Amino acid sequence: GAGVSQSPSNKVTEKGKDVELRCDPISGHTALYWYRQSLGQGLEFLIYFQGNSAPDKSGLPSDRFSAERTGGSVSTLTIQRTQQEDSAVYLCASSPAVGALNSIQYFGAGTRLSVL
Amino acid sequence: KQEVTQIPAALSVPEGENLVLNCSFTDSAIYNLQWFRQDPGKGLTSLLLIQSSQREQTSGRLNASLDKSSGRSTLYIAASQPGDSATYLCAGGSGGSNYKLTFGKGTLLTVNP
Numbered sequence: 001g002a003g004v005s006q007s008p009s010n011k012v013t014e015k016g017k018d019v020e021l022r023c024d025p026i027s028g029h030t031a032l033y034w035y036r037q038s039l040g041q042g043l044e045f046l047i048y049f050q051g052n053s054a055p056d057k058s059g060l061p062s063d064r065f066s067a068e069r070t071g072g073s074v075s076t077l078t079i080q081r082t083q084q085e086d087s088a089v090y091l092c093a094s095s096p097a098v099g100a101l102n103s104i105q106y107f108g109a110g111t112r113l114s115v116l
Numbered sequence: 117k118q119e120v121t122q123i124p125a126a127l128s129v130p131e132g133e134n135l136v137l138n139c140s141f142t143d144s145a146i147y148n149l150q151w152f153r154q155d156p157g158k159g160l161t162s163l164l165l166i167q168s169s170q171r172e173q174t175s176g177r178l179n180a181s182l183d184k185s186s187g188r189s190t191l192y193i194a195a196s197q198p199g200d201s202a203t204y205l206c207a208g209g210s211g212g213s214n215y216k217l218t219f220g221k222g223t224l225l226t227v228n229p
Contacts, residue, residue, distance in 0.1 A: 004159070006159075031215065033215070033217075035217075035219075040221075041221070042120070042205075042218075042219040042220055042221040042222070043205070043207075043217075043219040044219075045216045045217065045218070048215050048216065056215070056216065059216075091159060091160070093160075095215075103148075103215075104150065104162045104165050105150070105162065105217065106162065107152075107159040107160040107161075107162075108159050109157075109158050109159040110158075110159055
């Protein structure tokens with residue numbers, strides 16, 4: 001079956017512009033996660049969704065970052081007024097459930113964002 | 117706050133060698149620990165998941181162990197192959213969290229033919 005799909009795979013934007021990154025999770029997965037991988041840094045957690053609600057937004061770096069999920073499926077991560085430090089690979093993951101001891105997170109290939 | 121460290125940062129071995137990758141974490145109240153593989157330009161592929169009540173998991177040539185008391189996990193790769201070349205990441209649940217993974221920075225493995 002299809003895995004986690006992210007689009008676009010690459011995005012180049014100018015400083016100050018807004019961008020939207022899309023994630024299509026594996027069908028039936030109730031949990032969805034966004035992470036960011038910056039050059040030289042490990043992956044950092046941004047936000048997670050259980051269904052359409054986001055119980056934990058603690059990883060979002062600033063109020064320029066927001067995310068939503070509709071229909072318990074597709075999620076969009078929006079970055080407003082992009083800055084050069086936002087340049088990174090943004091990874092999305094999904095899992096069948098949250099709280100299960102064997103809840104593996106399945107990752108998409110990521111969106112590489114470059115802010116000029 | 118959970119912190120995850122991976123040593124070494126890079127490792128180069130000849131084909132056929134057995135090797136061990138190390139991962140340490142600061143919060144022993146870990147929910148589970150996962151090992152991932154990341155190939156250049158691609159996402160993460162889950163290799164093994166060890167639940168907090170388990171001590172090890174095996175899949176093919178891979179064996180991962182978990183020692184919560186010492187805050188360590190190891191990934192053992194037997195009879196390494198050039199196709200094993202990738203970055204290996206370990207990740208654990210943050211203290212009290214069953215969803216938020218804290219990742220190490222990874223070990224870049226190169227297996228030379």
